[in-house]
Amino acid sequence: MSAPIQSSSTSSDLFKSTINEYLDNLPEAVHSQLYRSPETCLAIFRLLPSLAKFYIMTLLFQETAIPYADLNRWIKPQKATGHHRNANKIYQNESIKRLKALNLLKEIRKKVKHPTTGKLTTIVFVQLNPIFRQSFRDALTGFRDGIPRDQSEKIAETIEEAEAESEKTLETSSVSSSSGPSLENLFATKFKITVGFLDSYCLAKWENILHFMVGSKIKHYPSIGVLTLLRYSGLMELPSDRRHRQSVDADEDNFVVDDHYIDGERGPPSGEELKSLLITKNGFQFLLQDINSQIWTLLLQYLKMSEKLMMNPVDVLNFIFMLGSLELGEGYPIKVLSDTQLIMLEDLVDYGLIFYPKSENSEDTKGRIFYPTRLATSLTSESTKFKTASTVLNEQISNTDSNQGKIIIETNFKIYCYTTSPLQIAILNLFVHLKIRFANMVTGIVTRESVRGALINGITADQIITYLESHAHPGMVKKAEEKYAKKMEFETSIGNSYTADQIKYEVLPPTVVDQIKLWQLELDRIQTFKGYLYKDFANDFEFEKLLSYGEEIGVIVWRDKIHRKFFVTSDGNAQLIEYANRILRKSASRSVTPST
Amino acid sequence: MDAIADRAFVDVQSGKGNLHRVVDETPSLLIVILDVSPLEWKKLMDSGTLDFKNVVSALLVMLNSHMALNSGNKVALYIANSYLHGAELVYPWFDDRDDSSDGSEQNSKRRRMNADNILKASGIYRQFRIVDESIVDKLDSLIKEEPSKLKSMVNKGNTHIKGTLSGALSQALSYINRLQKSDEHSGLKARVLCISVSGDSALPYVSIMNSIFAAQKMKISVDVCKLGPDSTFLQQASDATNGVYIHINNPDGLIQYLSTALFIDPLLRPIVVLPTNTSIDFRASCFITNKLVDVGYVCSVCLCILSVIPDDERCPTCHSKFDHNLITRLKRKPKVLPLKMGNKRKKRVVDK
Numbered sequence: 001m002s003a004p005i006q007s008s009s010t011s012s013d014l015f016k017s018t019i020n021e022y023l024d025n026l027p028e029a030v031h032s033q034l035y036r037s038p039e040t041c042l043a044i045f046r047l048l049p050s051l052a053k054f055y056i057m058t059l060l061f062q063e064t065a066i067p068y069a070d071l072n073r074w075i076k077p078q079k080a081t082g083h084h085r086n087a088n089k090i091y092q093n094e095s096i097k098r099l100k101a102l103n104l105l106k107e108i109r110k111k112v113k114h115p116t117t118g119k120l121t122t123i124v125f126v127q128l129n130p131i132f133r134q135s136f137r138d139a140l141t142g143f144r145d146g147i148p149r150d151q152s153e154k155i156a157e158t159i160e161e162a163e164a165e166s167e168k169t170l171e172t173s174s175v176s177s178s179s180g181p182s183l184e185n186l187f188a189t190k191f192k193i194t195v196g197f198l199d200s201y202c203l204a205k206w207e208n209i210l211h212f213m214v215g216s217k218i219k220h221y222p223s224i225g226v227l228t229l230l231r232y233s234g235l236m237e238l239p240s241d242r243r244h245r246q247s248v249d250a251d252e253d254n255f256v257v258d259d260h261y262i263d264g265e266r267g268p269p270s271g272e273e274l275k276s277l278l279i280t281k282n283g284f285q286f287l288l289q290d291i292n293s294q295i296w297t298l299l300l301q302y303l304k305m306s307e308k309l310m311m312n313p314v315d316v317l318n319f320i321f322m323l324g325s326l327e328l329g330e331g332y333p334i335k336v337l338s339d340t341q342l343i344m345l346e347d348l349v350d351y352g353l354i355f356y357p358k359s360e361n362s363e364d365t366k367g368r369i370f371y372p373t374r375l376a377t378s379l380t381s382e383s384t385k386f387k388t389a390s391t392v393l394n395e396q397i398s399n400t401d402s403n404q405g406k407i408i409i410e411t412n413f414k415i416y417c418y419t420t421s422p423l424q425i426a427i428l429n430l431f432v433h434l435k436i437r438f439a440n441m442v443t444g445i446v447t448r449e450s451v452r453g454a455l456i457n458g459i460t461a462d463q464i465i466t467y468l469e470s471h472a473h474p475g476m477v478k479k480a481e482e483k484y485a486k487k488m489e490f491e492t493s494i495g496n497s498y499t500a501d502q503i504k505y506e507v508l509p510p511t512v513v514d515q516i517k518l519w520q521l522e523l524d525r526i527q528t529f530k531g532y533l534y535k536d537f538a539n540d541f542e543f544e545k546l547l548s549y550g551e552e553i554g555v556i557v558w559r560d561k562i563h564r565k566f567f568v569t570s571d572g573n574a575q576l577i578e579y580a581n582r583i584l585r586k587s588a589s590r591s592v593t594p595s596t
Numbered sequence: 597m598d599a600i601a602d603r604a605f606v607d608v609q610s611g612k613g614n615l616h617r618v619v620d621e622t623p624s625l626l627i628v629i630l631d632v633s634p635l636e637w638k639k640l641m642d643s644g645t646l647d648f649k650n651v652v653s654a655l656l657v658m659l660n661s662h663m664a665l666n667s668g669n670k671v672a673l674y675i676a677n678s679y680l681h682g683a684e685l686v687y688p689w690f691d692d693r694d695d696s697s698d699g700s701e702q703n704s705k706r707r708r709m710n711a712d713n714i715l716k717a718s719g720i721y722r723q724f725r726i727v728d729e730s731i732v733d734k735l736d737s738l739i740k741e742e743p744s745k746l747k748s749m750v751n752k753g754n755t756h757i758k759g760t761l762s763g764a765l766s767q768a769l770s771y772i773n774r775l776q777k778s779d780e781h782s783g784l785k786a787r788v789l790c791i792s793v794s795g796d797s798a799l800p801y802v803s804i805m806n807s808i809f810a811a812q813k814m815k816i817s818v819d820v821c822k823l824g825p826d827s828t829f830l831q832q833a834s835d836a837t838n839g840v841y842i843h844i845n846n847p848d849g850l851i852q853y854l855s856t857a858l859f860i861d862p863l864l865r866p867i868v869v870l871p872t873n874t875s876i877d878f879r880a881s882c883f884i885t886n887k888l889v890d891v892g893y894v895c896s897v898c899l900c901i902l903s904v905i906p907d908d909e910r911c912p913t914c915h916s917k918f919d920h921n922l923i924t925r926l927k928r929k930p931k932v933l934p935l936k937m938g939n940k941r942k943k944r945v946v947d948k
Contacts (some may be wrong), residue, residue, distance in 0.1 A: 046664070
């Protein structure tokens with residue numbers, strides 16, 4: 001019934017909302033600077049809800065502004081009955097809100113003469129942000145007057161050709177000399193970097209960071225840049241940080257504490273010191289996310305850190321979004337990058353997002369090429385359920401070093417996980433009571449205590465569930481698919497479309513999922529919402545009218561029809577007040593008193 | 597037993613959210629069937645309303661926009677009504693010679709060098725460029741070779757087209773089916789867009805209806821962008837499959853149609869009002885004469901539709917023998933009853 005403001009969300013959602021939030025909160029000037037880059041437009045476009053995308057497409061080739069009402073006309077009306085709020089309407093509102101927050105949609109008010117009555121009325125027209133419209137059109141049509149990108153493309157092509165040529169010569173030479181070419185030689189002769197090589201390269205880099213986080217023994221520590229970022233983002237902390245935090249306030253958020261450590265008080269910790277970093281609660285949550293969200297979490301922290309370091313956020317964002325539109329396995333010259341982006345390049349190499357071969361003749365910086373890895377090119381692909389780059393990556397992990405492990409969970413809460421990786425076991429240990437470890441498998445049981453332990457550490461039930469789902473054994477997935485297909489077939493065969501819609505695709509046993517969620521509910525019996533209470537209505541009419549409107553746009557948290565009261569979320573309040581004023585103006589002026 | 601294992605804990609809020617998240621994130625496949633019938637295009641281009649180049653460039657922009665929606669989105673293009681190829685897949689085309697990948701790469705580069713006039717490959721997103729270039733290349737070679745093929749066909753006295761729209765449609769459906777069955781793309785949503793210029797006469801009725809029903813069964817929408825004469829069958833196709841049928845009279849704004857009315861993702865369809873026409877011509881075509889039938893005969897065995905009864909009194913499709921008595925009764929012309937009429941007239945005359 002109630003709509004939690006911080007609705008429970010899966011890890012991928014978490015990322016999406018955070019990057020969206022970050023983008024939303026940028027000032028308009030930054031937005032318009034961002035929209036000059038077609039790649040960025042494309043990436044931002046992909047982050048929008050489907051309906052918002054559709055709206056943009058309808059407006060994209062429209063030279064004139066169109067009435068706001070036309071946007072509503074696309075949406076199928078749906079009867080809002082009882083507690084079933086109009087889902088379409090809510091979805092539309094969300095979409096439009098996003099468009100406005102990103103300054104993509106501009107409202108223009110125009111006085112228009114009514115054709116029959118001749119009265120002047122104000123009609124709201126909407127138009128796409130002109131800068132965005134131009135860049136996005138360019139991105140889609142491929143026509144652009146701007147010079148820089150053209151050149152870069154040409155460079156890319158010439159380099160491709162040069163590569164192909166050198167490859168030929170390499171082939172012939174290697175045949176004649178018949179000696180196995182060493183790695184350095186290959187880089188020197190611009191050896192074609194294969195996708196497989198890039199995959200294993202970025203995985204090794206990324207895994208190394210994760211292994212460092214769980215504290216397993218590793219040969220090469222991640223670079224100082226990575227360690228600083230891990231500490232800054234509150235995923236890890238120095239022993240001294242921990243003591244400090246515990247002494248200041250046991251409950252304080254790690255992010256805040258870390259912030260003023262970065263800001264000074266003491267000099268930055270040395271590299272040696274940083275190697276003794278310990279993982280925090282947030283760090284554990286981080287480990288449970290899928291690889292794509294992990295990267296985004298780090299990149300967002302990187303964005304925040306780069307702002308402090310006075311790096312231009314537009315450059316940084318453009319570079320991140322550009323990476324998403326690059327082709328895997330292709331080389332790109334560093335010449336096209338700005339100075340800020342060159343600094344970033346080095347950092348991104350540390351995270352494994354980019355492969356940047358060190359050439360022997362270091363003075364020849366102009367011709368150097370960087371290769372985006374799969375971690376980078378899958379940044380803007382968002383699909384979770386389908387086989388995208390990130391799942392390919394996960395499979396790669398499981399194939400190469402069988403680190404990802406395959407989990408079987410039974411209805412009796414027993415867990416079997418085929419893994420040898422200390423990383424996987426450490427993660428499982430967060431919420432599973434592990435019992436026995438075999439050569440290639442660990443077994444354990446999910447208990448109330450183990451889950452509560454995880455929950456108290458700040459890990460949510462949804463995180464546990466999605467982790468189990470995404471690492472489920474193929475056998476479980478197959479069984480779930482069969483069951484889903486069977487149910488679906490049965491329901492559709494008897495024509496029960498309503499039930500057919502309700503059928504869920506469940507990989508995990510529902511009992512286990514429910515129980516984990518119930519255990520979480522045990523802990524938070526009280527939910528808090530910020531918002532406004534509406535009471536003391538003059539009459540039933542006003543109450544009903546406002547309530548139904550509020551329900552329609554989905555901002556009502558709680559209602560009491562007998563005492564004529566309801567509670568509205570803080571962000572929905574303005575909209576409701578606007579509506580209230582409108583109907584009040586229409587009817588006789590009666591007072592509604594909003595109170596907090 | 598199953599009921600016990602069912603989930604009891606239903607989170608309404610997340611359920612709604614999930615629905616929309618699925619809408620937001622599910623990749624989809626767009627298959628475009630482009631009617632390239634040379635004679636029809638000649639007619640349209642001579643009338644000055646339509647230009648093949650413009651249509652293709654609008655189409656390419658649309659394909660790009662579809663790929664822009666989601667990184668998992670895919671496109672495919674079929675051509676139909678070509679004298680040279682019949683119905684054929686233009687993109688993605690599969691190279692059989694996998695081993696000679698270097699050679700084909702060189703080829704593609706050479707092709708890129710001989711850049712076409714329609715598309716200046718300048719600052720364009722790489723993925724788009726690959727698609728656009730291969731499509732333009734293929735269409736370019738098609739246009740070059742088509743006239744000679746057409747001439748030779750006409751010289752032989754054979755103007756029969758081998759691959760019609762229905763052929764392309766059934767190929768497209770098979771393509772979708774194959775993708776959806778594969779592990780990689782299971783659950784991929786798909787829709788088909790036909791850009792048609794030919795009239796109904798070019799469509800074989802039975803096969804087009806069969807493809808429509810197949811699409812309906814697969815829950816794949818068939819959108820139709822109709823240039824030139826109106827088509828009854830394609831109207832029925834879009835109606836049966838919850839698609840959009842738009843007959844475009846003013847092709848200058850084609851890109852606006854393609855990016856708005858014909859751009860509704862399969863998953864958005866439950867939410868969005870479809871801008872299609874509601875009055876649909878449901879007439880069927882005669883199996884013998886291939887003309888639209890207002891009132892006709894139907895074979896009681898195979899439901900074959902006839903406007904005339906064949907002389908041998910057998911169904912042309914299933915060869916079942918019609919009842920001779922019945923046919924004579926059906927064929928009987930309405931009789932005028934002269935006697936009564938005569939009486940009345942006489943009476944009236946008498947009255948006067």
